[in-house]
Amino acid sequence: MKIVLGPASTQLGESIANLLSMEKVPVHFKAFPDGENYVRLEGSVQGEDAVIVQTTSPPQDSRLLQLALIADAAKRNGAGRVTAVVPYLSYARQDKVFLQGETVSIELVARMLKTAGVDRLITVNVHQEGILGRFPFPAKTVSAIPLLAEHFRRKGLEEAFALAPDEGAMHIVEEAKKVLGGECGYLDKRRDRYTGLISVEKKSLRVKGRPVVIFDDIISTGGTIVAAAKILKELGAGKVYAACAHALLIGDAEKRILEAGVEEVVGTESVPSRVSKVSLAPLIAAELVR
Ligand code: R5P
DSSP: OEEEEOTTSHHHHHHHHHHHTOEEEEEEEEEOTTSOEEEEESSOOTTSOEEEEOOOOSSHHHHHHHHHHHHHHHHHTTOSSEEEEESSOTTTTOOSOOSTTOOOHHHHHHHHHHHHTOOEEEEESOSOGGGGGGSSSOEEEEOOHHHHHHHHHHTTOTTOEEEESSGGGHHHHHHHHHHHOSOEEEOEEEEOTTTOOEEEEOOOOSOBTSOEEEEEEEESSSHHHHHHHHHHHHTTBSOEEEEEEEEOOOTTHHHHHHHTTEEEEEEETTSOSTTEEEOOHHHHHHHHTO
16 A cells, blocks of 8 residues: 655645555646646556545645546556545535535535546545445545544643534534543534525533633634634633634634634644644544554
8 A cells, every 4th residue: 555645735645654654655746837737646556555645625626636636647557446535525515405506516526536536535524424425435534523632631621611513513522522521512503505604592501611612623714613702702611712623714714713712723734724733644544554
């Protein structure tokens, strides 16, 4: 098995390869003057199972196409089974038809990857796990939440309250609670399907004077965390932190979150940035040798 270093996740790919003492295959990539992507494997995968590590955080479309091109290149160059490790799986939030006339984007992405040569996929905290059962190849999601919770436990936040912004994220805070040891709960968040605006209802939570970590799968515009932090402040919570697997942090999201009174935002290399303080390498390495 060889680790193919996708251009979007070179560092993560190297860390995984180092942990598993596996050979790395660098990828030469460039964009042509008109914007088209070009990739070339700079090592042999002939007769080898290939693990391509490539996240698809923004710019999503370009990174998805790079992944497809690399998978195709791997198969053309004699690779056996091709595994795509895609920490942030873009388009996964469009996992059903919400409004008439839409499509299920993630299903098309999966078919596209299958056509490109992907035989198996590993992702991290996919938005709805159920969607993976409809992929045309085996696909699995692993959770970064215990590692994120461990980050806060090491900072001395044992017994912190783990808060989910909505009931759908309760499974996330149940995982965090196992590490932090405190309580967990959720708020009632709603999103307008047309405007995208969210509203979060205030409710009674046992957070007065206690540190709280808000856990979510994704932080995008930061609207969810800002609304949740505002309610926590009204409830008299102690210090508030935010953690997620995928810190997209679009525009000035981080600034707005900090201005809302959040002490720290923590993410992983699924979206490489300065808040990628928790590494996915041990989690993914363990999954690859399972
Ligand atoms: C949606 O259900 C997700 O779990 C996140 O809560 C959402 O993507 C966060 O988006 P934003 O940061 O724009 O509020």
